[in-house]
Amino acid sequence: MKKELRSNDINVTLVDSKINGINNPLYWVELSTNLSAEHFVVMGDGVELDKVVRTQIVDSHLMLSAKLGNAKVIELFVVVDDERRNLEKLNNRISKRVSYRLKECILKVLQPIGDFIYNSGSFIMFLLRNRDMVLHPSKWKKLFKTIKQRRKERNRFVLNPYVQKDYLHYIHVTETPDVIEKFGYNPLxxxxxxxxxxxxxxxxxxxxxxxxxxxxxxxxxxxxxxxxxxxxxxxxxxxxxxxxxxxxxxxxxxxxxxxxxxxxxxxxxxxxxxxxxxxxxxxxxxxxxxxxxxxxxxxxxxxxxxxxxxxxxxxxxxxxxxxxxxxxxxxxxxxxxxxxxxxxxxxxxxxxxxxxxxxxxxxxxxxxxxxxxxxxxxxxxxxxxxxxxxxxxxxxxxxxxxxxxxxxxxxxxxxxxxxxxIKATVFKDEMVPYYKINYAYDVEPKVGIFIPTKDYAKITRDCLQSVFDKTTYKNFEVILINNQSEKKETFVLFEEFKSKYNNFHVFDADIPFNYSKINNMAVHAFDCDVVVLLNNDTEVITPDWLQIMVGYAIQKHIGAVGAKLYYPDDTVQHAGVLLGLGVATHAFVNAPRDDVGTNGRLRVPYNYSAVTAACLAVEKSKYLEVGCLEEELTVAYNDVDFNLKLLEKGYYNVCVPQVQLYHYESKSRGLDTSSTKYKRFVWEQEYMYKKWESYIADDPYYNPNFSRSYCFMLDERAYIKKSQEGVGK
The missing domain is CATH 3.90.550.10 (Spore Coat Polysaccharide Biosynthesis Protein SpsA; Chain A)
Incomplete structure (x- = not known):
């Protein structure tokens, strides 16, 4: 269980600790902290022990160890301004050390089974959660065969860059000397x-x-x-x-x-x-x-x-x-x-x-x-x-x-x-040594929040209520896009919110479902400075979400602005979109809510090639400049296509993880399992490959060393293939 010490000057979380070794016990501790190693003291039976800084892993995590000898009671203290605070107290018993060693051996035996369950389970959850990737049942046999093959390959090819053994193997395989060319230009x-x-x-x-x-x-x-x-x-x-x-x-x-x-x-x-x-x-x-x-x-x-x-x-x-x-x-x-x-x-x-x-x-x-x-x-x-x-x-x-x-x-x-x-306030992040910016403006731009729906009154009500109850921004209107709703409770909901809020409107899009077209119709029909596309199965968490997103959206160089979205179980659903893993995939899916992400990506803003339209802000002028959402893409990839059109115009898309919402993911439309829907998905996928081949092959915001199968992992096969084609940007 994590233990924390927090004050104005101290930010310490005890992430993990253990006593390792039977004959020569060693105390290991991993800390997430804003303090350096000299602020920590390890005591054995009341005597200070020599500690070793084993490594400083990513994002302010400190790992220490100390040889325990015959000491029976082990204590870890944090010392600031001569004040000593206890973080942990352990008994160094041989029975505990033997128990831990047995546990390690058992885990080693069970690891292959765990890998299989994890890989298969994660993939199945991915299919269930990502509506545009669900295959027709006739394709499942081939799919499970692919899963089995990838599981075999994973341990051999996919490596964790932050595990030293994995990284050393990767560079041994992939780093080969270049053939030295003679240059015509040889600058000093x-x-x-x-x-x-x-x-x-x-x-x-x-x-x-x-x-x-x-x-x-x-x-x-x-x-x-x-x-x-x-x-x-x-x-x-x-x-x-x-x-x-x-x-x-x-x-x-x-x-x-x-x-x-x-x-x-x-x-x-x-x-x-x-x-x-x-x-x-x-x-x-x-x-x-x-x-x-x-x-x-x-x-x-x-x-x-x-x-x-x-x-x-x-x-x-x-x-x-x-x-x-x-x-x-x-x-x-x-x-x-x-x-x-x-x-x-x-x-x-x-x-x-x-x-x-x-x-x-x-x-x-x-x-x-x-x-x-x-x-x-x-x-x-x-x-x-x-x-x-x-x-x-x-x-x-x-x-x-x-x-x-x-x-x-x-x-x-x-x-x-x-x-x-540029008027803005800069903040230091609380968990990583990086920064967040809140852009300022003298007058709030007018925001139009466009929310498509077809029935499902309850989840739509939850979404609307969270917007009106939690949003601290004042100058906004909610445009609920009614796409052929049929149920009585849906129309009761419409009338209720019309009577309660002057800034609530219903726009009737009486056409077969086409996500791009119904949003385009509504955006053209309403006057606003900033367009916010929002799914009806989302709920606002961050009260100043609009202040932050609008501040970014109105910057001259920025195109689309996305948010950090959670599943109901508080794991990450979206924190940016990566290209080339398939057509595209969300970064950090299923990461815990308190995960800081690779190099702080789940804590501070980062540029991505795309962000999801489940919650996306963009200036209306830029929305119109790129020709709005592509209406040929009725369901899948229209948001990715829109983002890439912004990139082509020279804008930068950004995910701001300090803005957070829940996302229950496409409940009002259901999963794509019918033959017709599957064929449409395949067509839309092919459309993306043909139109955006260069971006899918080489996402500028996802390093080519990283795997095209597992986000932010290393894949020696992918790198070798890439190096044969030539890399560098």
Whole structure:
């Protein structure tokens, strides 16, 4: 059972703990916290035990261990401002350790059975919940054969990127050296490295990883920030004399990372500059891959890559597989991070790094740099081309080891919004070290909430009542689209809400069901600034849902805005749409309500190629600009098609998970099991493949390393196939 400690300064959840080992017991504990490791103390029989930081896993999770020896009573404390609070107390009994070991053995035996139940059960639930994917009974035999085959393949091919063993296997299989080409364009790249009191081994490894690059037209610009360590200074002198491409600038006073990197920029003479920390490593082909891209497009100003980390034993772990350029994701976190290569002339134009935002200096730089270029000149290479060393007390272990970095990041976003003339409030998320924005406006735009229905008065009543009772936004109208309802209680409901609310209207769409057409008819018939498409089987949870969604929808660069939707059991039904898993699938389906998601995707806004129309906001002018919903798609994929039309016009679609609703999923229409409906679904699926083949094959907001069978997992088969076709965006 989870234990929590929360106050203004403390946010700690004890996620899991155990005592492992029979002869040499070891205490393991996993914590979700905003505190660093030094705030936790493990006691054995009243004596403080030595603890080890095993790893800092994704999204502020800290894992510690301690050898227990003969200690009988084990206690875990959190210490803040000399105040000690007890988190856990355990008895270290041999009977308990033996019991745990037996449990592990039993689970190991039962795991294959569990996998089968999980895979089969999840797939069946998927079929039941996703109306557009239910096959005609005549196809079930083939379907179950496919399930059986995929279950066999899963353990072999689908890997969890956040399990180190899986990740190491994946990179062993997929990372093969490129055939080195000769380029017609060979720009000089200046690698900027601020240096301060780093030990020789790490600095030497860093510099050697650059000197060993397969692309050799580079220079290394080192700026020593007044180091006092003799081994640091000696290493700088040695390498400065070793290779004429290595320049060393010695600062006369310590000024911290921004000033030091700015001095490195001053001695750089390359057309492009690359940013690197003094203890990190570059794979052999990093600069080659960058220049390869530049030879394909010399107009690029900003190139960034995927990255991973090196644990305390030097093993690779925690990969960060990124999306293509995503401006709203970038306002939520510095997802770009390493490795960044930027045009030097723009770096000089913006004045380099901002002094005073140390801890988020790269974040601030990227936000300012992007303002001087355009999205078509920003390029993402979906390959791990940077290794970030995990050092105790470093942000590579956890950003919370430098709590000031979160505050500096918030300031960087506020500064960017101010420069761009956008009124908004920036909030730090409570569970992950990322950010949320509430956009402000002087006058509430008029919102039309369009809700199609055919009978099912009870669920429609629940939906309507939640909108009117919970919505704090004032300037809205509800347009209930009546699509050939027949039951008396439905018309009683219409009259009841007409009499209660002046901003409630019924629009009669007396045609056979066509989701696209009935919504288009209603949108054309009513005046509003922002269109909200809402299913009649939803219920509002977040009172300020419209304030938030409208704030995003009226931004010039944003197309469709989606929300986080839950099933009635409080598991996730929608948090963005991913392309290429079939035509499309919802991200994080069945995730627990308190799950933060991959890199915080269930906590803060992220750009996606599409969001579901079960709850979607878009400016009416943009709705009309792309030709409304496609009326040839009567049931399935009309929302995905609409989103992709917005992408084609240059807009960005975004899911804002701070807006939450329940979704009971298409109750008033039922499941697609009839032969006619199945044929229609197949036709609509083929329509999407023909029209949007490039997006389905290569979703810009879903990294090509990820599986096309399981969301945010790794699939070596898919990657190998993709690499044969060529990747990179």
């Amino acid at each position: 790249i200046s690698v900027l490295i601020p240096v301060y009191n780093i030990n020789r081994d790490w600095l030497s490894a860093c510099l050697n990883s650059i000197l060993d690059q397969s692309y050799q037209n580079f220079e290394i610009c080192l700026s020593d920030d007044c180091s006092t360590k003799e081994e640091t200074l000696a290493t700088l002198k040695e390498y400065g004399e070793k290779d004429e491409r290595i320049k060393v600038y010695y600062r006369k006073e310590n000024g911290h990372i921004s000033k030091a990197t700015n001095d490195a920029l001053k001695i750089a003479s390359g057309e492009f500059v690359a940013l690197m920390d003094n203890d990190d490593l570059l794979p052999k082909d990093t600069l080659y891959e960058v220049v390869k891209v530049l030879n394909e497009n010399r107009e690029l100003d900003f190139i960034y890559t995927d990255e991973d980390k090196l644990d305390t034993e030097g093993k690779r772990c925690h990969p960060h597989y990124k999306t293509d350029y995503a401006p709203d994701s970038l306002f939520s976190s510095n997802y770009i991070s390493h490795f960044g290569v930027l045009r030097k002339s723009i770096m000089e134009e913006i004045g380099g790094f901002t002094v005073g935002l140390e801890g988020a200096q790269d974040y601030d730089l990227y936000l300012r740099f992007i303002e001087k270029t355009t999205p078509d000149k920003i390029y993402h290479i979906p390959k791990i081309l940077y290794h970030w060393r995990m050092v105790e007390g470093s942000t590579s272990m956890t950003i919370d080891n430098k709590g000031y970095a979160v505050d500096a990041g918030k300031q960087a976003i506020e500064n960017a919004l101010g420069r761009r003339g």
